[in-house]
Amino acid sequence: MAVLEVRGLTKHFGDFKALKGIDLTTQEGEFLTIVGPSGCGKTTLMRSIAGLEKPTAGDVLLNGRLITPLPPRARNIAMVFQSYALYPHMSVADNIAFPLKARGVARAEQERLIRWATGILGIEALLHRRPARLSGGEKQKVALARAIVRKPSLFIFDEPLSSLDAQVRALARAELRQLHDRTGVTTVYVTHDQVEAVGLGDRVAVMQAGALCQIGSPQELYREPANTFVAGFIGTPPMNLLERGATIVGFRPEHLMPRAAVPESEDVATFQVHVARIEFLGSEWLAYGSADGEFRNAKVLCKLRQEAISKVKVGEVQEFVVSRSLLRFFDTKTGMHTAAAPI
Numbered sequence: 001m002a003v004l005e006v007r008g009l010t011k012h013f014g015d016f017k018a019l020k021g022i023d024l025t026t027q028e029g030e031f032l033t034i035v036g037p038s039g040c041g042k043t044t045l046m047r048s049i050a051g052l053e054k055p056t057a058g059d060v061l062l063n064g065r066l067i068t069p070l071p072p073r074a075r076n077i078a079m080v081f082q083s084y085a086l087y088p089h090m091s092v093a094d095n096i097a098f099p100l101k102a103r104g105v106a107r108a109e110q111e112r113l114i115r116w117a118t119g120i121l122g123i124e125a126l127l128h129r130r131p132a133r134l135s136g137g138e139k140q141k142v143a144l145a146r147a148i149v150r151k152p153s154l155f156i157f158d159e160p161l162s163s164l165d166a167q168v169r170a171l172a173r174a175e176l177r178q179l180h181d182r183t184g185v186t187t188v189y190v191t192h193d194q195v196e197a198v199g200l201g202d203r204v205a206v207m208q209a210g211a212l213c214q215i216g217s218p219q220e221l222y223r224e225p226a227n228t229f230v231a232g233f234i235g236t237p238p239m240n241l242l243e244r245g246a247t248i249v250g251f252r253p254e255h256l257m258p259r260a261a262v263p264e265s266e267d268v269a270t271f272q273v274h275v276a277r278i279e280f281l282g283s284e285w286l287a288y289g290s291a292d293g294e295f296r297n298a299k300v301l302c303k304l305r306q307e308a309i310s311k312v313k314v315g316e317v318q319e320f321v322v323s324r325s326l327l328r329f330f331d332t333k334t335g336m337h338t339a340a341a342p343i
């Protein structure tokens, strides 16, 4: 198990600042997910950690050892990308053995490691096939087996599941997490999908425009977003953000309730909401509305259970409430979390 530390990592491409001084430390054996919109610098950060990109400034340390000057092969980091990059003319067994052969590992040891890796991933039956005869999910497993067989100190996954269809992807995600739990290798996993990031990670790091906005447990990010970007990025659907002068008031769609569905005794803030439409989601309903009055018709989403939906009148302005303890406040200018304002 290893600890990865990134200090002040900066990367410029000409005038463009792709990474603006990233500081990040993993815990030992942690599964850390990195999430952010396209172009925010996730891949550049991973490539810099793996040694494929030379940072403009800053350092990378693995177990306290400075690895910034080392070439990729001397870092003992396994990186798995979206494209599996399997060798098409080699069997699955030879693909998995490739990094071992390159290191001169003895044949008997190679076979033992291949058995171990294919056993963990459940692909023993595929050993003699060529990649062209594998499904996307199987290719992914072979790529993973090839990565773990080296017994790396650190795994880096860069959107490894994005080419799989939704169903296979959900399964592969669970398997990937199990693989981590079995091997205990510290893992950094990049995705632009916040559902995946929150579901997989022990902690989640949110990036925006080359900077790290917040790093914390999925619960911390959900409950206490550091700024409006995180509030609007994490959660399905994301937090409602209503501007009122110097302050933005935030609350989760699942915490907004019709007045009639909440006990009188609760300490709540009241919003006048016009509900335009409701949508059936299965176990829940989603109401699309806008807040009246001082919030200048801001769009509001409300996620409701079956019991509460009967209290909603579509096409009318109605009182909705949020428990005061669930309100969050942000500075309109900076977007940063601030102290509670009267409401």
Ligand SMILES: Nc1ncnc2c1ncn2[C@@H]1O[C@H](COP(=O)(O)OP(=O)(O)OP(=O)(O)O)[C@@H](O)[C@H]1O
Binding pocket: 013, 016, 018, 036, 037, 038, 039, 040, 041, 042, 043, 044, 045, 192
């Ligand atoms: N070699 C390069 N030369 C110039 N600009 C680059 C280079 N590599 C990346 N960039 C730019 O740096 C920014 C960050 O790219 P990066 O690939 O790290 O983003 P990302 O968050 O991984 O995006 P995505 O989710 O779309 O893969 C982008 O604007 C990209 O165009």
